[in-house]
Amino acid sequence: MMAYDLTLQAVLERALRLYSKKEIISRDFSGIFRYTYGDFYKRTLRLANVLQDLGITKGDRVGTLAWNNHRHLELYFAIPISGAVLHTLNLRLGPEQLVYIINHAEDKVIFVDKDLLPLLQSIRDQLPTVEQIIVMSDTLEIPPCGLANPLSYEALLAGARETFSYPDLSEWDPAAMCYTTATTGSPKGVVYTHRALVLHCLAACLPDCLNLHEADRVLPFVPMFHVNAWGIPFACTWLGATQVFPGARPQAEDICRLIEDHKVTLAAGVPTIWMATYPLWESGKYDPSSLREIVNGGSAASVSMIRNYREKLGVPILHAYGMTETTPVVLVSRPKSTMENLSLEEKYQLSAKQGLLVPGLEMKVVGEDGREIPWDGKTMGELLLRGPWIAKEYYKDPVRSQDSFTEGWLRTGDIVTVDSEGYVGIADRSKDLIKSGGEWISSLDLENTIMDHPAVLEAAVIAIPHPKWDERPLACVVLKQDYEGLVEAQDILDFLRGKAPKLWIPDQVEFIEAIPRTSVGKFYKAALRARFAEAASALQTSEAPLRAKA
């Protein structure tokens, strides 16, 4: 068989050859922008020439500080097909972390959306490797920004050639990179090869995975700066699916409007957004009926959310699991054909799991002794992964790589159970797991159970130190507006009785105004642990682990 390299060049070419008349829709700064894959292709080749003229050569890192829009899609292809590395910058990082990742990656050029210029300007003088800044806007003008010689994206494209000779690439060449937002220490970089991105596309699009068709109209709410928006822009382009980009600072109303106006069939994002869009759809203000499915990832969707979406809106929520180190799709939760006899409630429970390993990867789940745990749906262990789209190391970070990559496996740091059918359920992040009296308590399971309470909007459970039990759970609960002041800690504890093992019932319930979140929307439990450190030390005098009525 031919030694044919798997690269994004062929992905782009297919979009032009077969789908040049299909559309890309983008919520631009001044309104909705639409163009065809044919026009997208021409602009992408112009952009590749611009990169060449800017002195970008093979292996150079090119930063993007941008929202989900069509220009970002052009960068998604122009940079890798030129042999350079697309480095998507997380615009929600603090200035210090942003400086770190740009310098650590040694970005040579940064493309920035015009409204993010102040963020970049504030750190500009700390970025010695960055030679040029290109400002993206829907006009040729650059807003006053205090930067020396910024260039206009649209002006550069207007002046560029429309033909481009692809450089020879190996499938092992780096195409993109992304830094994980570690909650402690500096972010860690992951480099994606062309091969990994292409193979990930193929597996993620399979019928039993995302089931992506040319006929789909896909809205990635998941940011393009976050693990390549789960690979969706690459996959959609390859298959010729219509793409709908939500642009700058999209709010729940924007998402609902875009889905309704552009008949979106598949939307992808974290549960936060689906919690925010739900009341807009439930009230009938917007119509979600074009959606065949919502892909939920980043954090787990609760059973109640899955149930409400299905029963009240007629929209199935598909759970997918992955991480920056895994390109990202690893698990997808669809019931097997042999599970037809499950009750509706059992199906919701199944959908709330992270699901089955996608074809192409290998997993094992190991206990503290390093041995594989039984697949009984109860025993917990750490999920280890290997496969062609799993990272082998962190970029230029041998020390921390050693902790996460051992004997050819990625240690995900996720504590999971596996049931007899092979469905993986995340019990916890290993650092969030509560180790109490020799047993493991899953903070995530507790949170999901608490969130089933009709008065609860959100809940986060953290470990607090305990002299006798080592650690005990503390529940931080956010009530729905209508219930504020009407629900007491004891009500929550009573609700848990019978639904969670006795040992798991939290020692304490704290009502808070909101769960702090990381820049990618995950619960930021370190902040909660710091906040309740005092409560914890007070509790260290207590002896009674269980406060729920017996």
Added chain:
Amino acid sequence: MMAYDLTLQAVLERALRLYSKKEIISRDFSGIFRYTYGDFYKRTLRLANVLQDLGITKGDRVGTLAWNNHRHLELYFAIPISGAVLHTLNLRLGPEQLVYIINHAEDKVIFVDKDLLPLLQSIRDQLPTVEQIIVMSDTLEIPPCGLANPLSYEALLAGARETFSYPDLSEWDPAAMCYTTATTGSPKGVVYTHRALVLHCLAACLPDCLNLHEADRVLPFVPMFHVNAWGIPFACTWLGATQVFPGARPQAEDICRLIEDHKVTLAAGVPTIWMATYPLWESGKYDPSSLREIVNGGSAASVSMIRNYREKLGVPILHAYGMTETTPVVLVSRPKSTMENLSLEEKYQLSAKQGLLVPGLEMKVVGEDGREIPWDGKTMGELLLRGPWIAKEYYKDPVRSQDSFTEGWLRTGDIVTVDSEGYVGIADRSKDLIKSGGEWISSLDLENTIMDHPAVLEAAVIAIPHPKWDERPLACVVLKQDYEGLVEAQDILDFLRGKAPKLWIPDQVEFIEAIPRTSVGKFYKAALRARFAEAASALQTSEAPLRAKA
């Protein structure tokens, strides 16, 4: 990203891990045999140990002379996961060609279905490399066959260990091989790497391609000795789909019964079988309603067949195109979502094309001058392919490899048109193309048009030499039984008027009893050309190219 090799080992492991309770159904010699993927896995590992005990080592070729059944599936995996090469022997080859391919591949061992023993016995003394013959049957007994020391498959398995240590394999290692049934000269061998088989699976299963789900129940009528049954056994095992094997000498009635009894959702084969099953379904004798789709390949299905299946049976026929050199899936014909407004008739015409290039491959279509032809749906050129599951050469055949593999492309020998949407339609094999008065006439297009005539069962059009026009078409027509003797040549010619360009109208129509076919069911036009050589020489005196009434 990890340097993780794509091999069939991981494909097999996934079937065990996730789908051990799902079923494989096989029409065995003594009736229907059913077992689970879990049991299949155990037997496959036993078989891998048997191979090891037989002295098979990495790279050794192992022949299989077998029908589509569960033992053949076990061989499909046990041989490649051991590092050996699965050489599927075409049981419809003549003894001379069979001897050639076994000796050319230097098969070390041959596994043979018990009813095919006489075929093998007749050539046994011409196979010096073959050390051992293993007979496959549903009992431990071996029929009297005159072979020295044949071994029993079931006896060997019964005595083998159930655990097996996979050898380290590279994705570039050969996993399987198949010889094309060249109509002239000796067969040509194609070797499939693990990488090619795995990548082919991923692309072929995509929603816009075969759309293969775990929930599918798949019957491959296409023989397992023919290009890995189009990859279906590998793909189904990977995804955990139910497999239904039609066993030895399946007749149309067997296929209809299996589809009905086992609720088959997807069946795959050549048009000959769908022509034979149609009346059984149309008459109501069997129920095809479990079928969500039929995959047709090998030869083109006519528009009238596609129309009848859709309108009379409610079963869509999906056209797929490939060849031994391409693993094989290359083109699949599904309408794009933008084609909703096409009339039903236009959709049938589209379905009768070979379709769109699947993701992962590259194609170009070149004219006699070597330059790419316009995509206008009319201009003809030869289809050239490259990609990760396209052969780079014929096995140990440098001279003939030179003709077919040039500058990194496979020359398919198929003359095609491409329309503005990218749909490829096969006009002809380059050797069957009729070159008349400087223009190209597609024998295939003519055949399809003739087959639209209500009295015509089948038609083959061949070129006959002509002193003025170089070549002219001659149509060989098989009438449906009810019409025999009631239709004349002039009726056929009149029918063509207005449906085909004037220059294309055949000079002559011959009614014959059946179209001769090759061992894989394709029209064997060389035989027709020989048969009508006399007619051809007689015609060389004629001057009038057009005989249809003006």
